[in-house]
Amino acid sequence: MxxxxxxxxxxxxxxxxxxxxxxxxxxxxxxxxxxxxxxxxxxxxxxxxxxxxxxxxxxxxxxxxxxxxxxxxxxxxxxxxxxxxxxxxxxxxxxxxxxxxxxxxxxxxxxxxxxxxxxxxxxxxxxxxxxxxxxxxxxxxxxxxxxxxxxxxxxxxxxxxxxxxxxxxxxxxxxxxxxxxxxxxxxxxxxxxxxxxxxxxxxxxxxxxxxxRNSPLAVTGCKEMLNYSRDHSVEDSLKYMATWQSGMFRPNDMMKTFQAKAMKQQAEYEDLRPVKGLFEG
CATH class of the missing domain: 3.90.226.10 (2-enoyl-CoA Hydratase; Chain A, domain 1)
Incomplete structure (x- = not known):
C-alpha cells in the first residue's frame, strides 16, 4: 500500500x-x-x-x-x-x-x-x-x-x-x-x-x-443489489437480481459453507479477483 x-x-x-x-x-x-x-x-x-x-x-x-x-x-x-x-x-x-x-x-x-x-x-x-x-x-x-x-x-x-x-x-x-x-x-x-x-x-x-468471514462473492453481490435497488424500481431491481444471479452464482461457496458447518469450523473462501485497470497486469 x-x-x-x-x-x-x-x-x-x-x-x-x-x-x-x-x-x-x-x-x-x-x-x-x-x-x-x-x-x-x-x-x-x-x-x-x-x-x-x-x-x-x-x-x-x-x-x-x-x-x-x-x-x-x-x-x-x-x-x-x-x-x-x-x-x-x-x-x-x-x-x-x-x-x-x-x-x-x-x-x-x-x-x-x-x-x-x-x-x-x-x-x-x-x-x-x-x-x-x-x-x-x-x-x-x-x-x-x-x-x-x-x-x-x-x-x-x-x-x-x-x-x-x-x-x-x-x-x-x-x-x-x-x-x-x-x-x-x-x-x-x-x-x-x-x-x-x-x-x-x-x-x-x-x-x-x-x-x-462470509463469502466475499456473496457480500459484494449484496452491496451491488442494495445500491441498485435504492435507485431503481422493485421490478427493475428484481430483473437485475435475476441477471446477476445467472452470471455470478456458483455452488462452490455454498458447499464450503455446508461442509464447514457440519465440521463446526469456519469456511475458507477464495478472495475476489483483484480489480485491475484495462492495461494493468
Missing part, C-alpha cells in the same frame, strides 16, 4: 482500517484528502485481500469537514474573468468532489464508518456514502453549509433523505443545527452508539470481522 498524507491504512485478517490522521487540523478535508480518498479505496480493492473497509478517525473530532482552502486555491478555481467560464469551472470542481465521496459506494466491498466527536459538513457528506455508520456517545452531526451561507453540494442532500425521514432531513438542512448520536440512532442514521471511542472501534471491528 502507498503512504498518504491524510490517511493511515492497515490491512489485517481481511479488514482494511483507514484512519483520518490529521487530528491537529481536526481532520479537515483538504485538497490532498479529496485526491487521496478514491485512490486509497481503489488501492485497497486492487492490492489487498480486504473484504471490508472500516473508516475511523483520530483526535477529538471525526472531521471538521471541508477545508476552505479547496475553494480558495486559485489553481483549482480561478475567481475572475468571464462569469460563464468561472461557473463552468466551479461545476467541474464540485463534480470531482462528489466523485471522490462516491468512491465509498463504488468500491465493491462494504465500507463501515466509525464516528467520534464532530462530523461536520463535508464529513457528513462522506459518511452518508458509507454502507453503515456507528458512533460514540459524544458524536454529533451537522449540515454546516447552510449556516455558512451555501447549500451542501457533495452528497448529503441526495443521500440523507434515503437514510432518514424527509421532514427531519429538511429541518436539519434548513436550520443547520447539530443532531446528536442519540437522535441519529433513533432516526436510523447510525446502527449503534458506543460509550467511548475505544468501545466504538472494538465494536465496529467486530462487525467487520463478521462480514469478512
Amino acid at each position: 502507498p503512504t498518504y498524507e491524510c490517511f493511515k491504512v492497515e490491512v489485517a485478517q481481511h479488514i482494511a482500517h483507514v484512519q483520518l490522521c490529521r487530528p491537529d487540523a481536526l481532520n479537515s478535508m483538504n485538497k490532498a484528502f479529496w485526491t487521496e480518498l478514491p485512490h486509497c479505496l481503489r488501492d485497497i480493492e486492487s492490492n489487498t485481500d480486504a473484504r471490508v473497509v472500516v473508516i475511523s478517525s483520530t483526535g477529538k473530532h471525526f472531521s471538521a469537514g471541508m477545508d476552505l482552502s479547496v475553494f480558495s486555491d486559485p489553481k483549482l478555481l480561478p475567481m475572475g474573468g468571464d462569469p460563464g467560464r468561472m461557473g463552468e469551472g466551479l461545476r467541474r470542481l464540485v463534480l470531482q468532489l462528489q466523485d471522490s465521496l462516491s468512491s465509498l459506494e463504488q468500491v465493491r466491498i462494504p465500507v463501515l464508518a466509525a464516528i467520534q466527536g464532530g462530523c461536520i459538513g463535508g464529513a457528513l457528506d462522506m459518511v452518508c456514502a458509507a454502507d453503515s455508520r456507528y458512533c460514540s456517545a459524544d458524536a454529533y452531526f451537522t449540515i454546516k453549509e447552510t449556516e455558512l451561507g451555501m447549500t451542501a453540494d457533495v452528497g448529503t442532500l441526495q443521500r440523507l433523505p434515503k437514510l432518514m425521514p424527509q421532514g427531519v432531513v429538511r429541518e436539519l438542512a434548513y436550520t443547520g443545527r447539530n443532531f446528536t448520536a442519540q437522535e441519529a440512532k433513533a432516526l436510523g442514521f447510525v446502527n449503534e452508539v458506543y460509550e467511548s471511542h475505544e468501545a466504538l472501534l472494538a465494536g465496529v471491528m467486530g462487525i467487520a470481522a463478521q462480514i469478512a
Whole structure:
C-alpha cells in the first residue's frame, strides 16, 4: 500500500482500517484528502485481500469537514474573468468532489464508518456514502453549509433523505443545527452508539470481522443489489437480481459453507479477483 498524507491504512485478517490522521487540523478535508480518498479505496480493492473497509478517525473530532482552502486555491478555481467560464469551472470542481465521496459506494466491498466527536459538513457528506455508520456517545452531526451561507453540494442532500425521514432531513438542512448520536440512532442514521471511542472501534471491528468471514462473492453481490435497488424500481431491481444471479452464482461457496458447518469450523473462501485497470497486469 502507498503512504498518504491524510490517511493511515492497515490491512489485517481481511479488514482494511483507514484512519483520518490529521487530528491537529481536526481532520479537515483538504485538497490532498479529496485526491487521496478514491485512490486509497481503489488501492485497497486492487492490492489487498480486504473484504471490508472500516473508516475511523483520530483526535477529538471525526472531521471538521471541508477545508476552505479547496475553494480558495486559485489553481483549482480561478475567481475572475468571464462569469460563464468561472461557473463552468466551479461545476467541474464540485463534480470531482462528489466523485471522490462516491468512491465509498463504488468500491465493491462494504465500507463501515466509525464516528467520534464532530462530523461536520463535508464529513457528513462522506459518511452518508458509507454502507453503515456507528458512533460514540459524544458524536454529533451537522449540515454546516447552510449556516455558512451555501447549500451542501457533495452528497448529503441526495443521500440523507434515503437514510432518514424527509421532514427531519429538511429541518436539519434548513436550520443547520447539530443532531446528536442519540437522535441519529433513533432516526436510523447510525446502527449503534458506543460509550467511548475505544468501545466504538472494538465494536465496529467486530462487525467487520463478521462480514469478512462470509463469502466475499456473496457480500459484494449484496452491496451491488442494495445500491441498485435504492435507485431503481422493485421490478427493475428484481430483473437485475435475476441477471446477476445467472452470471455470478456458483455452488462452490455454498458447499464450503455446508461442509464447514457440519465440521463446526469456519469456511475458507477464495478472495475476489483483484480489480485491475484495462492495461494493468
